[in-house]
Amino acid sequence: MALDEVWRGLDGVEALSGPQGGPLRRTVKLILDPLVIRPVQHPLCAGTVLCADGVTLLTSLVLAHSDALRACADWFTVLKQVRRALRITEGNAQDLYFQRCFELATVHGTPGLDGRARAEATLREIHDSTGGRTTTALKAHVTEPNRLVELTALLDLAWRRRPLSDYGARDLSSALTELLEASTLARDGDPADAGPLLDELIEDQVGTHRGIALWRSHPADGADDLGLTVHTCPQRPDLGASASTANLGLPFDRTVYERVFTVLQGSIDRTDLPGIPELVTTEISRSCSPWGLLDESLRVTAAAGCELALGLSPIGAPFPSPRANSRAALGHGADARAGGMTAGSEGGGTAPDSGPSRAHEVVNSRWRREAYVLQARRYAVHVVDGATGPLAAVAAELHTPWRPYLRRLWVRLHGRDVREMPVIEPGELWDLLDGVARSVILDHRARVKQALTSMGEHAAAEARAS
Known part of the structure; x- marks a missing residue:
């Protein structure tokens, strides 16, 4: 103000x-x-x-x-x-x-x-600087009749060839939480052995297995619960021919056109991107891949981000939250590692009950210091069911913080995947995950500030009218 x-x-x-x-x-x-x-x-x-x-x-x-x-x-x-x-x-x-x-x-x-x-x-x-990589060229490419038939057939084939296995929604959560812990220590200069751990999880395709699990229905922590789709199970993406940044679908519900459209709109210099035909065909393969990503290091980052997100509680109960307890009661996933490595007592199943990881403490403590969070907590106590408006929307997101977090994380990982920018170092992984948390906090802060400003203007106008 x-x-x-x-x-x-x-x-x-x-x-x-x-x-x-x-x-x-x-x-x-x-x-x-x-x-x-x-x-x-x-x-x-x-x-x-x-x-x-x-x-x-x-x-x-x-x-x-x-x-x-x-x-x-x-x-x-x-x-x-x-x-x-x-x-x-x-x-x-x-x-x-x-x-x-x-x-x-x-x-x-x-x-x-x-x-x-x-x-x-x-x-x-x-x-x-677009080099012909424009949304107009994209629309012309996907709507040309003969090419439309060809691209639709390619999309059908890619979707049918998806690898489907019976992985659990939280397989290897302990190993991923260990990676989060080690990554925060590595970023702060601690000689934690995070690099080999990251390499091991990438080699064992832990991110791929967690992504495959999201194609199936789960009683908790499925793709719908994470805020990545409106469906119980993600549906085959459509090719699409239009998009609006104000009305995009959830990450797993976006059309191929919307996915490429957002990449073009978010690129200042598009000459570093592949041409439109390659962008579209690669995006068809990507949209039918685990997590909607092609690079394994980015899939592992998505899986680690999922573990971080599910432990966030800016206004909720201390870790483990009531929601975490209900997840634990639902049981664990099955074998998750490639080559027969299991997700049982060695590192799989639900989030550990021993307390929050250092990564969760870092993000939660920062979030809970935000003045708007304190205001949202008070608002949530007094608000009636069914309330609408910007403050109610922010309060609702603070009760399910993993949803806005994972949606924003997916967008960033998708952009890196298109530009072939893998995650190499544990410190880089933590910078990415922590940066998404900061981005969500700043977005909430801006929305609350705008809502309070509008409320103040409305009150002032009423006062002048009276």
Whole structure:
């Protein structure tokens, strides 16, 4: 709310503002946080609730960049005008141009007589980097009649050839939790022997086995319980021919088109990606593979992330949670390791009952310190059943934190898989898993902040009306 207040005191930034006058979410995400406030460099500005010194510092930072922000808004207006003139429709203008506009504002100030020429050069630079890998080309590729028949047959074949075995939903949970523990220690410089453990789990295809298990129905911790599909068992993906970032399906329910579409939309430079035909055919194979991933190290990362996620409890009971106890009562999985290695007493079954791992303690303790979590806990106590709205949605997600966590983790792993970026080191694995947790926390924080701002504006409007 402090940011909202100082922003409303600026003039000439309407192009970066919402209908109510506050900064757009993308303005905060793409410009203010990384380029102006820089909370990593200014910890006083990093919290959800700022102290007096934090408010003063945040205000001074925004005001110090006020000229650049006004020029940024002017550049964005010019770029949108030139974009329309060039009949460019590819991508979201805010995602593609906000940071480039701030760069133009910092280097050149407000647009001058050569503003339209600079804007056109910037647009051509951005959009020429696609190398023909556009959503328009994607749609044309998958809808061409003869190719549509060919790709559908390929999809049917890949789905029929899935490896199906009777693995348990939590096979080798102890080994994966051990990997989490060792990875956090390795990241902090402890000489834990995490590298050989990661290599062993990759060699034994533990991630593949856990992914295969998610193709079957389970009383608990199945793909539907994890928030990866709306179905009891994942269904054969459709080829698809349209997508909207505001209305994407859950990870295992996405069409091949949606999966490739999100990769294209999330790529600043698409020339490092394969061509559209290869992207589509590879994605067909990937969508019919365990976890919807091809690389084994990423599958192991997904399985380890699943173990981490199922032990998260930002507002719930201490580990093991009541949900964990109910899972334990349902029994364990069967043999999971390749080559006959078992998931019994050696390391399989449900999460250990000895207490939380260090990885769980790190993430849970950080999450529980969030002011919005304390507010959500109070909200959950007093809210009536069936309540709706942004605060109710956040409160609900805090009761099932593994779902938003695993959805976001899958998106990141999918992007790495497309770009052939395996996980090599245990420290890298932990950075990835911990980064997803931080991302979920920041997303919740932003949604709560926006909800409180809207509630405050509504209350102020009612007060003025009365």
